[in-house]
Amino acid sequence: MMSPHTVHLNRDHEEEEESLMTKWRAHYYHTGRSRKSVIMSNRFATTYFLVIAFTGLYVFLNYVIPYCYLEYSETVVYYIKVLWCFLFYNSMANWLCVRLYDTTVKQTNDRPNLRKTLWEDGPTEVRVYYGHITQNGSLDPGEQTCNSTEEELLSWRHCLKCQQDMPPRSHHCPDCHKCVLKRDHHCYLVGKCIGYYNQRYFVILNFYIGVASLFGMLHVYYYLHQKIAPNADWLDFFLPVTIFRWFCGNISLHVVLLMFQAYTLWWTAPVGIGFFFWELFVIVQGKTSYEVQKNLKVACSSSVRENFRSVFGDFWLLNFIFPTQIIFRQPSNGLLWDDVYVLGKGNKLK
Secondary structure (H helix, E strand, O other), X not given: OOOOOOEEOOOOOOOOOOOHHHHHHHHHHHHOOOXXXXXXXXXXXHHHHHHHHHHHHHHHHHHHHHHHOOOOOHHHHHHHHHHHHHXXXXXXXXXXXXXXXXXXXXXXXXXXOOOOOHHHHOOOOEEOEOOEEOOOOOEEOOOOEOOOOHHHHOOOXXXXXXXXXXXXXXXXXXXXXXXXXXXXEEEOOOOEEEOOOOHHHHHHHHHHHHHHHHHHHHHHHHHHHXXXXXXXXXXXXXXXXXXXXXXXXXXXXXXXXXXXHHHHHHHHHHHHHHHHHHHHHHHHHOOOHHHHHOOOOEEEOXXXXXXXXXXXXXXXXXXXXXXXXXXXXXXOOOOOOOOEEEOOOOOEOO
């Protein structure tokens, strides 16, 4: 006799021949999501960001900007330094906001907006999909939801890992080990999940990282080419050799720091600009990166202006000058999404 709540495991693809990408994902699910590895990667990303930011501020104010603008007046040099400090301030402020603003689903017994979940219908047959079946047939729980259709993934449902109900558009993060409100993606460079309350800062952070990296890259390469290269061997621009020669006392510390900047800025510039425009792309559509990457057939009926207001709050352009969460809050609480519906059915999220 079937039990009141029967759980079926979806093994439709278990017998299919696994591709290299499938095997890599299986390895990642079981070895790359341990709590220890996540903590270590977060600490490394935090340390790397802070070292590059503060050493960049030091070498630019004391060496790069004065040299690159030797032929200009002191007033011009002063304002260039002010511009660099402005880029530094906004990068640090938005990075801190991304890190510090909590965007997880809060656990509470007081849920006035809670919709009916699959557990409140009484005895019924429940189908649960466990996310990933590995090559040896073992299961990685991942995000445990009630089904895989748009209506059910984008509705109130129960997370078996956190033992709580998740609002629409919320998903369980296997790296943070928490349910994230309006989850966009997990960013390993900042060590946090990007969700409803910190997405605005993540967008601005990428903008300033892209601008500062382009500005810094042009000046660093000019300084190295004009000031360092004439008296250096080409091996001196190989970072391990640079560090070795600094230990030997043949190269100044600020040159080593500039080499770290040169090895970093060339990739942070396109990454920052790329993420910035990608986030604008999904915000204009009223979607999240998760929904676009999963190819969920959902749409948003709100205007582009309302979509930006949903992420940045009122007067959203002011976010590019300073973080404005305290003054201009977002209009919603991230729980209800009456303007989002499933394509072809017109069903709004519940």
